[in-house]
Amino acid sequence: MRPSCTELERRIQRLYEIMKNCTLCPRNCKVNRFVSKNGACKTGARLIVSSFGPHFGEESFLVGNNGSGTIFFTNCNLNCVFCQNWEISQMGVGEEIDVEELSKIMLKLQRMGCENINLVSPTHQVPMIVDAVSRAWQKGLKLPIVYNCGGYESIETLKLLEGIVDIYMPDFKYGDDEKALRYSKVSNYTSVAKRALEEMYRQVGPLKIENGVATRGVFVRHLIMPNDASSSEKVLQLIVSVSSDIPVNIMTQYYPTFKAHHYVELNRRITREEFIKVVEKAKALGLKIVS
Numbered sequence: 001m002r003p004s005c006t007e008l009e010r011r012i013q014r015l016y017e018i019m020k021n022c023t024l025c026p027r028n029c030k031v032n033r034f035v036s037k038n039g040a041c042k043t044g045a046r047l048i049v050s051s052f053g054p055h056f057g058e059e060s061f062l063v064g065n066n067g068s069g070t071i072f073f074t075n076c077n078l079n080c081v082f083c084q085n086w087e088i089s090q091m092g093v094g095e096e097i098d099v100e101e102l103s104k105i106m107l108k109l110q111r112m113g114c115e116n117i118n119l120v121s122p123t124h125q126v127p128m129i130v131d132a133v134s135r136a137w138q139k140g141l142k143l144p145i146v147y148n149c150g151g152y153e154s155i156e157t158l159k160l161l162e163g164i165v166d167i168y169m170p171d172f173k174y175g176d177d178e179k180a181l182r183y184s185k186v187s188n189y190t191s192v193a194k195r196a197l198e199e200m201y202r203q204v205g206p207l208k209i210e211n212g213v214a215t216r217g218v219f220v221r222h223l224i225m226p227n228d229a230s231s232s233e234k235v236l237q238l239i240v241s242v243s244s245d246i247p248v249n250i251m252t253q254y255y256p257t258f259k260a261h262h263y264v265e266l267n268r269r270i271t272r273e274e275f276i277k278v279v280e281k282a283k284a285l286g287l288k289i290v291s
Contacts, residue, residue, distance in 0.1 A: 003164065019045060026188070050088040054067025062118065070120055071117065079184055106136040118148055146165075155199050172221070177189055201242055205217055220246055220249070224254060224270050244287060
């Protein structure tokens with residue numbers, strides 16, 4: 001159920017208030033984003049968008065017939081050394097826009113026939129995004145809202161998204177905290193990501209697909225990395241510990257980019273044997289594999 005106008009306004013105010021001593025994500029930088037960009041995400045109080053448009057490279061149940069209406073937000077609360085979109089996530093490539101312009105982008109994607117509004121790397125810009133969604137709803141936005149994130153999420157922020165986000169699509173990157181610290185520069189990733197997944201599942205439940213298109217629910221993406229740098233088996237076990245009804249997309253498109261060449265264990269693509277091992281483990285655990 002969508003929050004009432006009064007409740008939605010309360011949440012927007014609360015989210016903007018959090019930005020004054022920012023704890024929107026578990027890094028808890030406590031930077032006043034209205035006066036500084038010195039937090040881990042290097043983002044102030046303005047929206048920064050890299051690009052938007054229908055995207056046909058997502059999962060089939062997000063793409064449907066007319067594409068997923070993706071909006072790529074600049075910067076990120078993670079610092080992955082292997083990020084394939086590093087120009088956007090780490091180098092800040094994008095354009096500052098205001099909240100009203102973002103609401104117009106959402107409505108434009110709807111007019112283009114997109115199946116959903118796919119918010120890519122939204123975590124650090126949630127207050128402005130929710131403000132824009134509220135305005136777009138008032139002007140006729142009907143599409144499901146997809147929260148496409150890295151899995152490193154604050155429970156308080158997620159609770160403020162309840163009834164706003166229809167589909168949660170987190171990465172579950174690591175099953176080992178030391179590897180998360182080494183490759184993405186974050187602490188306590190596994191416990192944080194598990195708790196976040198639990199909250200997402202509580203809000204929206206299992207993935208629901210109608211006429212080939214997702215309408216609600218949660219599913220997880222997991223990128224296999226060479227030399228088991230992501231501890232994939234542990235990731236799958238953590239997902240199952242939340243619910244075996246959560247589908248997983250086991251992704252194979254890793255390639256060494258950005259700073260990955262500095263890490264000998266990351267400096268190659270994965271093998272077929274590495275892929276088969278992870279898929280077989282997922283099946284053994286009773287997980288549904290989607291793509």
